[in-house]
Amino acid sequence: MDDTVRLYVVATPIGNLSDLSPRAVEVLQTVDLIACEDTRTTGRLLKHIHSSVPTISYHQHNEESRSEQLLEMMLQGKTLAVVSDAGMPGISDPGERLIAKAVDQGLPLSVLPGPCAFLTALVGSGLPASRFSFIGFLEKNRSARRAELQAFSQREETLIFYEAPHRLKETLALFHEVFGDRRACLARELSKLHEEYERGPLGELAQRYETKTPRGEYVLILEGFTQAQREDEARAHEAAYTVREDVLAALKQGCSKKEAIKQVARARGLSKNQVYQEVLDL
Template identity: 50%
Template sequence: MSKLYIVPTPIGNLKDISFRVLEVLQEADRIACEDTRVTSKLLNRYEIRKPLLSYREHNEMGVSEEILDKVESGETIALVSDAGMPGISDPGSVLVRKAIQRGIEVNVLPGPSALINALVSSGLDTSRFTFIGFLDKARKKKRDELLKYRNREETLILYEAPHRILDTLEAVQEVFGERKISLSRELTKLYEEHQRGTVQEVLETYKDRTPKGEFVLVVEGMSQEAQQLEKEELYAHLTVKEHLLQFIESGMSKKDAVKAVVELRGISKKEVYKESLDLE
């Protein structure tokens, strides 16, 4: 019976591959891949000989249909990326979406993912996180994208290329301020490295050297304390009574205005209620 497999591959060390992945690659009639040279290196290591089909970002719309036609005609096809899980900052999501639309079962194998290794290695909160992936290459758009995540409390994870990592670190510093970060490179390889500290501290390490390798940047989320301080700055010029009036004049009931001011300023309801007594 023909099948479509989404197959993760090692992110650096070719030994990081499961028995099941090897089994699927051996059984597949054809392997779709980003770069045939990279995939051939992996297959040769494990003495696997299969026809390869180029599946890249620029051709995935058309080739996805070709792959699914072959699955429907009886072939078992495995999709791999150069490193990690297909569909995560790599081609693959289009194929999965089209397969679902055509009623073709998608079999996703578990395996390596750089974002998880970097997150666990970071020492930052792992209970909740958001994977952003690659930011826009343009300087302004990059900073505009970061602004959307500025007030998020969970840990943030980004991918970046070596020639853009310094600008991305500077953008994080400009938009987020000084936060704890962890910058990982060459994951699972011989020269794996993790740099932890504030954004400025990590930037300092690149004053006299050129960034090399693919990077995963893990950024601390905005603390509740920092959010509270930021909120307080917005109404620091207002008295409690003026703050209440601002809400009431915007159409809010006095009861709701009292509740809002209590939550925003973090002061007692009794204190705010007292200031509201002579307000209409």
Template identity: 45%
Template sequence: MITFVPTPIGNRADITQRALSTLQDADLIACEDTRHSRPLLKHYEIDVPLISLHDHNEQQRIPEIVEKAQQGLNIAVISDAGTPLISDPGYRLVQACIEHQLEYTVLPGPSAVITALAGSGFPCHAFSFDGFLPVKKGKRRKALEAAIESGKTALFFESPHRLISTLEILSDIHPQLEVCVARELSKKFETYHRGSANDLWAQFKQRAPKGEIVLLINPASITS
């Protein structure tokens, strides 16, 4: 069995009992970054062998993991935070499980995307998530324009170093577009900043953002 296990996005207490049981009972845990995951596992007194599984080695690591699963080992897969595969490694491994008819399951658990959506106050009945916004301004603008045209609440991961630039682009596209910047979700300094693209651009120019950010836009605010 290969089990994809969500881990907390910030607050360690958010891990589920089933996730802990799965990690404790695993013969091997595949981590995005063993250095990042080891403190969490140590906190819960989980002493299981670790191997790395990240974007740069996933393709090469898969045959080894598949072989171990075929030998009967229980393998848990975790990312640095949240649910594996969601802008994190794991997609190729799921495909390999299907190809080799290996039993696998995905546990429910923490997700920055769903947490941000629920906390934003934006429409939740239809939404899109498109991972990290492009680094280049031209491509970023096209991605934001497409999201606005979709009419659905749109979510992106964004770097704090690019957020001001992104808000400037949104302000140029439509200054009154409703935007939410969800920052440091589940952590001590969690904040939701809501307002027009123009207002949030002005706000963050005065005080540069820090931490992990989910950016949400509400096209319904200009189309309704």
């Protein structure tokens, strides 16, 4: 262990205790204090690795005040580790504020790589993993969630969400409504005995959970907006609206006639003259 480091950010197992790295074991056996989300959960982990290092609670309800207290300890020369109940601290778990404060004070810190639920789920989903965005938990309010999802609807990269079991049924129905029948994957109990991946179109998953009872937190992996989907939407739009209606809609949004014709021509793959001929009287 590096004597100059004041804060170790330690990823802990998301289910299988064998996934804790030897380096993480060494750090958790030798630091002065471990800040943890739940002292009982971390206590079981420390018992497993025969560590007697004291712990202190550090969770969403005391994160701000506790961060100041822990920062003062580090400034006095103490070496701390921060862990969450499972996975990497700071990723949808406490840790971000303490890390930011340590960085602001110029305190040396070290992040120990390790288990992370959303990366594990992404790789196991079978969906494209070269470009992705981690969103995490959505807003709890339904209308706010809908607005949030609609803002993501044109994103081309794979999207990753976390969801609690009591909201999963409603969330899947909302996803199907906003994103259509895109490919998706639900992952739960990762690295545990009953690890499960459920893959399929959103409509199929939403229908399944009309009767199936969700258990545990889920990672929801969603296919990005593909070129094929973009073309399908364009064809559907062209079938529902005329060129003239599209130009009128652009004019209502404040475009000049010239700009409106240009936009509609580009969107429909037409020449500007073809569009112009449809709106000579405007």
